[in-house]
Amino acid sequence: MAFVQFHGFRSLQFPSRDCMFNPIRGHTEICTFNNRCYAIKACIKKPEQNVLLESKINSVLDSVIWDEKGLAVAIAQNVDSGAILMQGFANREALASTISSKKATFYSRSRSTLWTKGETSLNFINVHDIFLDCDRDSIIYLGKPDGPTCHTGAETCYYTSIFDSLNKPEIEENNLALTTLYSLESTLARRKEELSAPEQGKPSWTKRLLLDDKLLCSKIREEADEFCRTLEENEDESRTVSEMADVLYHEMVLLIRRGLKFEDVLEVLRCRFTQSGVEEKNNRKAKSVN
């Protein structure tokens, strides 16, 4: 078993088994040693390819414009929902560790140490890709969280709306930053919760749909048909968009009716259409077998 340390990596351990280390596609495990988190590469075969990869990684790390403290902003984003999970800072080591381990890793300015999100909570952010911005001083860790990201237990760290604080008498701190589809999903979920309370006045359309499966399904079929007819009858493009909005809304209601999340649908799509999705699915199968 060989231990290799190269510039930018905290530690890489290469048991001499019959396959090649690849930080992108390769098998990686995380373990802790002396309270620090290490990426263990399962195996290595072709050292010349590894040297090439090491050189490429160093070249990427060199290309980042680190600030005077050696840091760059690192933003973790949910690969399915697009939600911004958290923002921290990365130094060269943290980025190298993230490339290697595919777990979002940051540099803690208060503790002057690396930290892998999830090393305590086990809510890791499994990184599918990493992006640099045009100035090469800002990083996105695009990944899938194992659970809530915020230390408070909230799904993301962004749950304080300034406009709410200004508009409402009391500052509320439970309003997640949601983009359009998830804002709609949240509204639909609220309507479902409200069903248990006595109805005052005429129920909303959403509530009627939630209470009547026959109505809901007939609307989905009807809206899907209308959506198709915008193509078949060569209607204006704005009609296609509008009908797609109609059918999507009704489909979202059915998901909520069954207690499901749109993010689950996206995960299925990702597993079908991307390599990382397929890998993730296989890893889960392997886990469940174990």
Next chain:
Amino acid sequence: MAFVQFHGFRSLQFPSRDCMFNPIRGHTEICTFNNRCYAIKACIKKPEQNVLLESKINSVLDSVIWDEKGLAVAIAQNVDSGAILMQGFANREALASTISSKKATFYSRSRSTLWTKGETSLNFINVHDIFLDCDRDSIIYLGKPDGPTCHTGAETCYYTSIFDSLNKPEIEENNLALTTLYSLESTLARRKEELSAPEQGKPSWTKRLLLDDKLLCSKIREEADEFCRTLEENEDESRTVSEMADVLYHEMVLLIRRGLKFEDVLEVLRCRFTQSGVEEKNNRKAKSVN
């Protein structure tokens, strides 16, 4: 006409007309003066309410944990697609200006001045809400961009994939950071482009759908029906998710077939379901009337 300067704002001009200034709901226009961008509030009536609002804004600005340079990270995110558009820094003035003008405004560290994204390109980011993270030192400007955000003309500043750089022989800088749905959309759009090239071998399912409207529409109706039946026949929840993925994929193909973007659908949904969407729609109507 009165000019009012209060702590945190660059400049606020209140013509004495018969309505109240409200930075959230109020009518705001941007103009430039001495090469700087100013928010003009259209009107003001009730000074006591304005003082209360001013006090609330100052309280929010006081609550942000500014770093030793008086800055916090500010991330601009597309309210519909969830795409991270850019990342900059905000100081107290920049955040106050964004609250007031609803145009994403940053502090340029290189030029030591405020800058409103779009003041040169006119590609403003119209802010619908602003979020603080749990540590109150990181900000999301959740908004709708008027056009491409990056100075290169790219939709966002994040188009350099590190994993691509490591996996591909040449570093490509044209791979936008896309979440699942937009990654799928991009793949579908590529399949459509490929239709003009001579087909080698059996065309993919997506291409067959793109070439055959009858097939595409029959599949959408069929998948919508199967999705409904998962509820009607009380099938397993995973079947509902899977069928929703099927119907969504086919619907996305129809959108691409017509040259439309999923983001357009989300904009329609936002206009229907949120106040800011309705406002935006009305503002556009007003603009087109003018």
